[in-house]
Amino acid sequence: MYFRGAAYLGPPGQSSANREKNKRKTPFSFVFPRCRLPVSSCSLTIFCIVTQYIVRKVVIFYVKRLPLIWIFLLASLRVLAQQDVSFAHYWAMEPSFNPAAVGKESKINITGAYQLSMAGYEQHPRTMNLAADMPFRLLNMTHGVGIQLLNDEIGLFTHKRMALQYALQCRLFGGHLRFGLQAGVLSEGFKGSELDVENSSDPALPTADVNGTAFDFSGGLYYLHRNWYVGVSVLHATAPAVEMGDRSLLQVDRLYYLTAGYTFRLHNPHLAILPSVLAYTDGTSQRADFTARLRYTNDEKMLYGGVGYSPTNSVTAMIGGNFHGVHIGYSYEMYTTGTGIGNGSHELFVGYQTNIDIGSRRRNRHQSVRIL
Numbered sequence: 100m101y102f103r104g105a106a107y108l109g110p111p112g113q114s115s116a117n118r119e120k121n122k123r124k125t126p127f128s129f130v131f132p133r134c135r136l137p138v139s140s141c142s143l144t145i146f147c148i149v150t151q152y153i154v155r156k157v158v159i160f161y162v163k164r165l166p167l168i169w170i171f172l173l174a175s176l177r178v179l180a181q182q183d184v185s186f187a188h189y190w191a192m193e194p195s196f197n198p199a200a201v202g203k204e205s206k207i208n209i210t211g212a213y214q215l216s217m218a219g220y221e222q223h224p225r226t227m228n229l230a231a232d233m234p235f236r237l238l239n240m241t242h243g244v245g246i247q248l249l250n251d252e253i254g255l256f257t258h259k260r261m262a263l264q265y266a267l268q269c270r271l272f273g274g275h276l277r278f279g280l281q282a283g284v285l286s287e288g289f290k291g292s293e294l295d296v297e298n299s300s301d302p303a304l305p306t307a308d309v310n311g312t313a314f315d316f317s318g319g320l321y322y323l324h325r326n327w328y329v330g331v332s333v334l335h336a337t338a339p340a341v342e343m344g345d346r347s348l349l350q351v352d353r354l355y356y357l358t359a360g361y362t363f364r365l366h367n368p369h370l371a372i373l374p375s376v377l378a379y380t381d382g383t384s385q386r387a388d389f390t391a392r393l394r395y396t397n398d399e400k401m402l403y404g405g406v407g408y409s410p411t412n413s414v415t416a417m418i419g420g421n422f423h424g425v426h427i428g429y430s431y432e433m434y435t436t437g438t439g440i441g442n443g444s445h446e447l448f449v450g451y452q453t454n455i456d457i458g459s460r461r462r463n464r465h466q467s468v469r470i471l
Contacts, residue, residue, distance in 0.1 A: 183334065183354055184226045184251055186212055187407060187415050187430035188448040189377045190390065194232055194245050196356045196379070197332035198264040199279025199321035202234035202243020206452045216432075216444040224253040232264065236457045241268040241275075247283070257288040260315065274324035279332070281317040286310065287341045287349050309344035315351070329359040352381040369395055373405075386412060399423050411435070419448065426450035 186192055192210055193200035209231045216224040232245030243266035251258040262283025268275050288310040319332025334354040341349040360375035371394045378387040392405030400422055407415035413435055419428025432444040 184214065184224075184228075184249075185377070185379070185386065185388065186214060186228070186448075187388075187390075187417055187432055187444075187446050188212060188428055189358070189388065190360060190373075190375045190392075191426070191428070191448060191450060192228065192230065193321075193330065193358065194230055194264060195228060195247060195249075196334060196354075196377075197279060197319040197321055197330045197358065198245070198262075198281035198317060199266050199277040199319040199330060199332065201232035201245035201264045201266045201279060202241070202268075203266075203275075203277065203321065203323060204452075205234060205457055206454050207231070207233045208450070208452050210448070210450040212446060212448045214444060214446045217438070218442055218445060220442065224251070226251045233455065234268075234457050241457065242266065243268065243277070243279075247281070255290040257286075257290070259286040259288075260284070262315065262317070266321075271322070272324075274322055277321040277323070279319045279321065281315075281319075281334075283315050284312055285315045285335075285339060285341060285351065286312045287343060289343060289347075309347065311341040311343045311349065313339035313341045313351075315339050319356070326364075327359070327361040330357070332356045355380055355382075369397055371396075373403075388415075390415075390417075392417070403428075407432075413443070421450075424452050426452070 186195070189196070192212060193203075210229070212226075212228045214224075214226040216226070227250045229248040230245060232243060234241055234243045236242070243264075245264040245266075247260065247262045247264065249258070249260040260283055262281050264279060264281045266277050266279040268277045270276075288308065291307045291309060314337075315335055316337050317332065317334045318336055319330060321330040321332075322328065332355075334356065335351045336353060338353050339351050341351065343349055356377070356379045358375070358377045360373060363372040363374075365371060373392045373394055375390050375392075376387065377390075379385065386409060388407055388409045390405055390407040392403045394401060394403045400420070402420040404418045405416075407413075407417065407430075409415075413432045415430055415432040417428060417430035419426065426449065428448040430446045430448075432446070433440055434443055
């Protein structure tokens with residue numbers, strides 16, 4: 100699942116007016132046409148539906164057989180696309196988009212996720228995320244620290260991020276309010292040496308590998324009560340600009356996140372229903388993911404199954420479990436935009452947790468089951 104978060108602003112050193120003009124140019128995207136006609140215009144409506152069907156089939160045909168066209172179109176529109184990834188297991192990876200969530204439990208938490216999007220296509224996106232966080236006590240207050248590592252590849256573009264995270268927790272209205280900060284480095288790259296220059300007519304497209312880095316800062320708030328939680332955050336708060344060689348500048352847009360969830364406990368003490376939502380926007384585009392899971396717990400074991408829905412984007416199915424502190428989950432996302440059933444997104448999630456006693460200097464060596 101991808102969400103556009105950057106736009107090409109032209110070569111470094113140009114005037115702010117020209118940069119703003121370039122920023123207003125629409126980054127590469129494809130949206131199937133939709134018609135708004137009066138109900139009485141029957142013939143026009145039928146014509147519109149047939150036209151939309153033909154366009155869908157033609158586009159799908161060429162996408163499957165000429166995947167590199169996407170890269171050349173990106174170049175011709177002078178867009179260097181940097182994507183922020185959304186994971187189906189977002190409810191288990193909250194620090195990846197909200198630093199205030201680090202150390203929210205009295206456990207050492209290690210997570211890893213691998214996502215393969217648009218299966219069956221060449222140059223399909225591949226994303227890996229590794230993270231760790233833990234709480235600690237200092238000056239009679241609870242703190243949290245964490246680290247995030249992200250590697251994202253889509254075609255010839257690469258996006259990497261390394262960040263350190265910190266959170267401070269205080270009691271409020273019977274729950275816990277957390278404040279979080281994140282500081283790190285973004286690394287953007289384009290593999291121009293692998294570009295087939297014979298099929299590219301844009302002289303501005305680099306034919307050698309180019310890379311650039313920039314400092315990145317984020318922040319968030321997170322409130323956790325007994326059965327529910329809500330969080331807000333902003334990634335890339337400083338909207339960093341990454342210089343890609345001598346002729347390209349990548350402007351990373353701010354991303355605003357909202358997440359919330361609730362735990363409905365059933366009459367059977369082993370069962371619970373956990374609905375959750377993640378919504379985010381860059382101010383011009385937006386996406387929302389609604390998820391519902393049925394969880395079964397027994398001693399140090401936990402199993403779950405769930406479904407997710409993103410309006411106008413996709414439907415997701417997931418399954419997983421936690422066994423003696425080791426969490427394994429799998430999800431498959433099927434797009435609702437006309438691609439085949441087998442051309443969706445596979446995601447594998449692996450996590451590990453162990454309890455720690457932050458009230459004393461000695462750590463509890465016993466493992467625990469993570470209740471998600």
